[in-house]
Structures are given as C-alpha cells and as structure tokens.
Amino acid sequence: MNGESIIPKHVGIIVDGNGRWATKRGLPRSMGHKAGAENLKKICLYLDEIGVKYLSVYVFSTENFKRDNKEVDFLMDLFVKMFKSEFDEIIERGIKVVFSGRRNRLRKEVLEAMDYLEEATSENHNSCLNICLNYGGQSEIVDMTKKVCQMYKDGEISLDDIDVELVSKNLYNDLPPVDFLIRTSGELRLSNFMLYQASYAELYFPDIYFPDLTEKDIDEAMEEFNRRNRRFGGN
Ligand code: IPE
Ligand code: IPE
Ligand code: MG
Secondary structure: OOOOOOOOOEEEEEOOOHHHHHHHOOOOHHHHHHHHHHHHHHHHHHHHHOOOOEEEEEEEEHHHHHOOHHHHHHHHHHHHHHHHHOOHHHHHOOEEEEEEOOOOOOOHHHHHHHHHHHHHOOOOOOEEEEEEEEEOHHHHHHHHHHHHHHHHHOOOOOHHHOOHHHHHHOOOOOOOOOOEEEEOOOOOOOOOOOOOOOOOOEEEOOOOOHHHOOHHHHHHHHHHHHHOOOOOOOO
16 A cells, blocks of 8 residues: 555445355355455454454345345354454454344354443544444434434433534444445445445445455555545535
C-alpha cells in the first residue's frame, strides 16, 4: 500500500461465495464454510495491520435460518470452534470484538462462545471487529425503534431529541458510518447488511469467492477506494 493512501475508517465485508467455492471443487458446501472461516481470520488480521479501525463482517443473516438444518448446524458449530479456539491472535493484537444481531434462535453454546470472546477482548482498544451474526439490517432498525420508544415512554428523551446521532447510538453497536463495503462472489446486493450505517458507503463487488480473497485483493480494493470521489451530497 502506498503511504499516502487513505485507509477507510470502517470497512464492511459481506462474506459470500463459500458454498459456490466448494461446489466448484466438487466438495460439500460445509468445506467452503471451513475455508471461508480460515480466510476470514487472515483477512481480519490484515485489515487491522493496514490500519482499518472498524471492521464489520457479515457471517450469518437472520434469513440464513431458511437454509437446511444441517448447514445451519454446521455453521453454528464452526462459529463456536472459531470463537473459542481460533481467535488467540485477534485477542493478542488488541482487537476488540463485538457482535451485532439478535440473540434469539442462537443455541446456548453459540451465545457462550460469543460472550467469551466479547469478555476476553473487552479491554482491547487497538481496533474493533464487529461480527454480524443472526444479523439483519431491518431487524436492527426495528430493535432500535423499540429501544428509542421505550426511552421516550420512560421520559428519558423528548421527541426533539430523536436525530441521526441518537438513532445511530441505539443500533446494536455505536459504530461510525461504513466507508467501504465489500461483497465477494460477484452478487450485486446488500442482502440486509447495515442498511442504516452504509448510507454513504462506497460499494465494491469483486468477482471472487470469499475463500479465495487474498491480501493482494484487499490492496486492490483499497486502491479502488482511493480512486472514488466521495461527495456526500455536496459538489
Ligand atoms: C457465505 O457463503 C456464508 C454465509 C452466508 C453463511 P454462502 O453460503 O452464501 O455461499 P454461496 O453464496 O451459496 O456460494
Ligand atoms: C448474505 O449472503 C448473508 C451473509 C453473507 C451472511 P447470502 O448468500 O445469504 O445472500 P443472498 O441470499 O444471496 O442474498
Ligand atoms: Mg451466498
């Protein structure tokens, strides 16, 4: 990376194409998820290394429960294993891990592994990894709305206090806006990811299945980000 490049403060990644990566190789989809999980760790560490302060990764949507039980179970077991035994480097690097999403429908073991990781990194401040698991942008807005309505009902806020900042603070996590959103696999859609936070994100859709995404691809993505002219509605 060139020293003068701007590094986006908040990067979002929609981890996609694990299944097709495996199918292309004649492997079961689960092997794609395994390869994707290994690569995710590498990509998270690399983005931290180049100076990205906030990284949100979309690993399981509220809609992904529509998949067959075997695939959902495999993914949940994989999350437990990863969070419990494969995040040592992330913990040691001083990366704070937080989760976004609904806790309902997640098994006890998954919730315990998530709580363990949040707890183990709660004093970390170098950068922040936001793992979006059982996450949906629409559900997040619904849940924020309920929270804000309750605050109003309890007399903690007045109607005039409700603004962009208050809404943002009451989402699952209080994070800065997403600057750069990467979705692998060539699909050109958001699939319910960070609908509020990505309002002015630059979008990037590399035609690469996630397990194949390399550090060099990230460098290319960053170069592309630096070519974009962000106007935020101005001239
Ligand atoms: C992304 O890969 C991982 C999850 C959504 C959990 P997919 O499983 O969506 O892979 P494709 O899109 O079917 O190839
Ligand atoms: C989006 O990918 C969700 C995650 C990456 C976790 P999907 O593969 O579920 O999205 P669709 O179904 O292609 O829109
Ligand atoms: Mg997919």
